[in-house]
Amino acid sequence: MFKYIIKRILxxxxxxxxxxxxxxxxxxxxxxxxxxxxxxxxASEEQVQEKREELGLNDPVVTQYFHYIKDIVTKGxxxxxxxxxxxxxxxxxxxxxxxxxxxxxxxxxxxxxxxLLGIISALKKYTVVDSGVLVVSMFFQSVPEFVIALVLIMxxxxxxxxxxxxxxxTWQGYIMPMLCIGLASVASYxxxxxxxxxxxxxxxxxRTARAKGQSEKNITQHHALRxxxxxxxxxxxxxxxxxxxxxxxxxxxxxxxxxxKYIVDAITQRNYPSVLGGALIIAMVLTxxxxxxxxxFVMIDPRLKTTIxxxxxxxxxxxxxxxxxx
Amino acid sequence: MAKxxxxxxxxxxxxxxxxxKPVKSTPAYESWKxxxxxxxxxxxxxVVCILILIAIFAPLIAxxxxxxxxxxxxxxxxxxxxxxxxxxxxRDIFSRVIYGARYSLIIALFxxxxxxxxxxxxxxxxxxxxxxxxxxxxxxxxIFQSIPxxxxxxxxxxxxxxxxxxxxxAIMFASMPTMARNNRAAxxxxxxxxxxxxxxxxxxNQVQMIIKHMIPxxxxxxxxxxxxxxxxxxxxMSSMSYIGVGLAAPTPEWGLILNDGKAYLTSAPYxxxxxxxxxxITCFAFNLMGDGLRDAFDPRLK
Amino acid sequence: xxxxxxxxxxxxxxxxTDEEVVEAVNNISFEIKKGEVLGLVGETGAxxxxxxxxxxxxxxxxxxxxxxGSVELEGENLFDKSAREMRKVRGKKISMIFQDPMTALNPxxxxxxxxxxxxxxxxxxxxxxxxxxxxxxxxxxxxxxERYKDYPxxxxxxxxxxxxxxxxxxxxxxxxxxxxxxxxxxxxIQAQILDMMRSLQQxxxxxMILITHDLGVVAEMCDHCAVMYAGELVEYGTVEEVFDHPKxxxxxxxxxxxxxLDKDVKRLRVVPGMVTDPSKLPCCCSFADRCTxxxxxxxxxxxxxxxxxEEHWVKCFNYRAEKEEK
Numbered sequence: 046m047f048k049y050i051i052k053r054i055l056x057x058x059x060x061x062x063x064x065x066x067x068x069x070x071x072x073x074x075x076x077x078x079x080x081x082x083x084x085x086x087x088a089s090e091e092q093v094q095e096k097r098e099e100l101g102l103n104d105p106v107v108t109q110y111f112h113y114i115k116d117i118v119t120k121g122x123x124x125x126x127x128x129x130x131x132x133x134x135x136x137x138x139x140x141x142x143x144x145x146x147x148x149x150x151x152x153x154x155x156x157x158x159x160x161l162l163g164i165i166s167a168l169k170k171y172t173v174v175d176s177g178v179l180v181v182s183m184f185f186q187s188v189p190e191f192v193i194a195l196v197l198i199m200x201x202x203x204x205x206x207x208x209x210x211x212x213x214x215t216w217q218g219y220i221m222p223m224l225c226i227g228l229a230s231v232a233s234y235x236x237x238x239x240x241x242x243x244x245x246x247x248x249x250x251x252r253t254a255r256a257k258g259q260s261e262k263n264i265t266q267h268h269a270l271r272x273x274x275x276x277x278x279x280x281x282x283x284x285x286x287x288x289x290x291x292x293x294x295x296x297x298x299x300x301x302x303x304x305x306k307y308i309v310d311a312i313t314q315r316n317y318p319s320v321l322g323g324a325l326i327i328a329m330v331l332t333x334x335x336x337x338x339x340x341x342f343v344m345i346d347p348r349l350k351t352t353i354x355x356x357x358x359x360x361x362x363x364x365x366x367x368x369x370x371x
Numbered sequence: 372m373a374k375x376x377x378x379x380x381x382x383x384x385x386x387x388x389x390x391x392k393p394v395k396s397t398p399a400y401e402s403w404k405x406x407x408x409x410x411x412x413x414x415x416x417x418v419v420c421i422l423i424l425i426a427i428f429a430p431l432i433a434x435x436x437x438x439x440x441x442x443x444x445x446x447x448x449x450x451x452x453x454x455x456x457x458x459x460x461x462r463d464i465f466s467r468v469i470y471g472a473r474y475s476l477i478i479a480l481f482x483x484x485x486x487x488x489x490x491x492x493x494x495x496x497x498x499x500x501x502x503x504x505x506x507x508x509x510x511x512x513x514i515f516q517s518i519p520x521x522x523x524x525x526x527x528x529x530x531x532x533x534x535x536x537x538x539x540x541a542i543m544f545a546s547m548p549t550m551a552r553n554n555r556a557a558x559x560x561x562x563x564x565x566x567x568x569x570x571x572x573x574x575x576n577q578v579q580m581i582i583k584h585m586i587p588x589x590x591x592x593x594x595x596x597x598x599x600x601x602x603x604x605x606x607x608m609s610s611m612s613y614i615g616v617g618l619a620a621p622t623p624e625w626g627l628i629l630n631d632g633k634a635y636l637t638s639a640p641y642x643x644x645x646x647x648x649x650x651x652i653t654c655f656a657f658n659l660m661g662d663g664l665r666d667a668f669d670p671r672l673k
Numbered sequence: 674x675x676x677x678x679x680x681x682x683x684x685x686x687x688x689x690t691d692e693e694v695v696e697a698v699n700n701i702s703f704e705i706k707k708g709e710v711l712g713l714v715g716e717t718g719a720x721x722x723x724x725x726x727x728x729x730x731x732x733x734x735x736x737x738x739x740x741x742g743s744v745e746l747e748g749e750n751l752f753d754k755s756a757r758e759m760r761k762v763r764g765k766k767i768s769m770i771f772q773d774p775m776t777a778l779n780p781x782x783x784x785x786x787x788x789x790x791x792x793x794x795x796x797x798x799x800x801x802x803x804x805x806x807x808x809x810x811x812x813x814x815x816x817x818x819e820r821y822k823d824y825p826x827x828x829x830x831x832x833x834x835x836x837x838x839x840x841x842x843x844x845x846x847x848x849x850x851x852x853x854x855x856x857x858x859x860x861x862i863q864a865q866i867l868d869m870m871r872s873l874q875q876x877x878x879x880x881m882i883l884i885t886h887d888l889g890v891v892a893e894m895c896d897h898c899a900v901m902y903a904g905e906l907v908e909y910g911t912v913e914e915v916f917d918h919p920k921x922x923x924x925x926x927x928x929x930x931x932x933x934l935d936k937d938v939k940r941l942r943v944v945p946g947m948v949t950d951p952s953k954l955p956c957c958c959s960f961a962d963r964c965t966x967x968x969x970x971x972x973x974x975x976x977x978x979x980x981x982x983e984e985h986w987v988k989c990f991n992y993r994a995e996k997e998e999k
Contacts, residue, residue: 063514068526075530180411187658188651189606191613195629195636195647203637210636249776255731256771257791257840258764267790271781290519297614308522312529312616320529328518335517377740379689 124318133322144303151226159234167242186232211300405667412663418656433466437623455645467623482604485543490550498558516548533619557592591668602657684742697723699904712891715901765795768841774834778825785821810839831862903959910985920987
């Protein structure tokens, strides 16, 4: 188990390096001269050259990349914001907490509702309830989050005046952003839970449990659920990525001071270090969360533990179904 | 032996009697039969067809040009002259929404084709070649995937600037890992199946194998991804345009129209209502259709 | 007749889907005495498993329907029982061993828990007591009791089938239905498992229905033998009678398809043709198509049951004619 975790952490390193290369490439392609942007239009050509030298912009690209990595690793320096001149990391950390709160709340809510609906749907398969659940959850999946957000704002903020349309000054401010992100992820959890539940309910060991005289309720709770949760747990990682992406848009819509809004604002202000630094930090956080999710499977599925301990390839017990591009 | 007659049997017999002749049963026909039985999928298909017609005949349907500004009629509520009302520049929102169908669908189509030719192709190559090529491609895709899709797209737009080609490129790059993964899985599933192994065993040559066995079997799944991605790109496009990172005004893209109306949410909610509804209807229709296609081509996935 | 444990009378089971109705079991009747072992023989798709599931009340939801007939266990019709009462019968009075031990056990539960589950359901006892009895059962089927904490994937196929048997016998049922218990196992393991089942069955005095397509197993294990074809019983009798004097052409054909050590046969006789499609059964004798001894009558009507002697009957026109000639 310990070995497995170490292995997974080592595996993280090339991925993170890859991400830095992508971000660095974007940085290099960015139009405009960073030195000029920092100093403003009034600066003379010499001042710009001096600044370029200072920033290391005249070095070969590879050297620049090494400096970039060195700064990140040794100083936690993801660059300085053009606008405020402060380090990006310092600006992002407090915002990360806000975003984390909302995303986490949304993911928990989405997963709970989704899994519950998926179970209901599977138990009532091919009935009106089943198709109703599927159509409604698909509606929320297929409509962009910001449109749902706009509808919610029109209803709850503009017409009913019970929730604030903007900001998170009070706890009520969290409700709508969480709801929107959560609703968008409900559908994927519902679908995965439903199909996995149906598959599990068709398994022979469920028949064995019935042959034992076990009641349907207990069969669902004790035999089916845990087995059915394996693919669901595996999907948390992907879904989290989508939720973070959706969160970026929604933070802007709701005016929540989170990482998403920070990055979007930075994009509109052409504040590139903030954009790319922010992207890198989010990618890192996401990668680490995915690692934690992976480790937690092992807790659910005892079969994985033996394959991992015996050094076998990391294989999922059931062939995982390829999900829709979403 | 003597049959036990049950109501269920009678029902089937009645239906069989109604059917004229047993028709040829090709996989494509079977899929269409399954698709036809699915009312929500048909609804999706119908809406998509209507949208396509609207997009094609936009100039005929729209009473005004999408850029025509009429300062005598600004911020008007919906009326018989302006079905969806007018915006702050006196532009007819109905016309903008109609033209928006054109822009949204075409851009979504470009995005999807681009995504298929980049990520999709990589996935097919990875799945078909296997081995070191597969590992290499998929590891790179892993790296791309660790940045959330929409964030990746926004970063690219940030660097390239707003505009249609930029947006297409951004969505293409951002969707590469998902596309590659899905297409690879589709190819792998066909590759790994027993009938491929058995035709390999009886010595069917590679080219025949690809043409006769692999493509027909993978194509269904790929159509599903294609339709699914059309919806995803409309979603991404409108989300990005809405927050101002995507297309540039005055393109009548739905997300942008919403962005224009943002400031008047309280005073003139109709400005946002109609474009928002169009986005909802379009995305939902594509998804309903995609879902129906999935059930039709691959009943096992249900 | 009071010693009959199980009376199956005129049982008809159909599978109904939107496309077709599959007549899986057609009007079969048989009975089992206390302590007796009945072998149910037939090709794949003959309706053996359906019969077993029908007795257990475990036909697949919505698709499987009992059209007519009764199954009486100790004089009580099981079809009259409520779902709740049936649960008390399953596992306690009738148990079932399934074909594939690989999938019959819940992969995420320790095997001890899975055996204890059935004990807890039917006998009033504490969890600890149930676990102790579970360990005893493990010892009884020849598995080290200390392994009760292990998960199914840590056992081999033969061991898993032993565990399945332990589950089935844990509450000392009156009737055990074994559905091809050894088909999925290696030949060497097959003999071990069958020996064990035989001795446990005798020890507990359990009646048993042994479903198989292996005539050798029937000869070894059973008292009576019933031959099933296309959902019908075509011949029934004591194992000696049926083996020594098979009357139905299908039974005869089955024997001829077994390789024999005594006779030197160049080529095994096969039963010509394919199993009749149970969704398109003819209105005459369903074996007529493949029968080597068919006459005109066979293609016009359904044969009735003819007694060969007290404990042997057959469903064939030929035999009737033969008998009348005498």
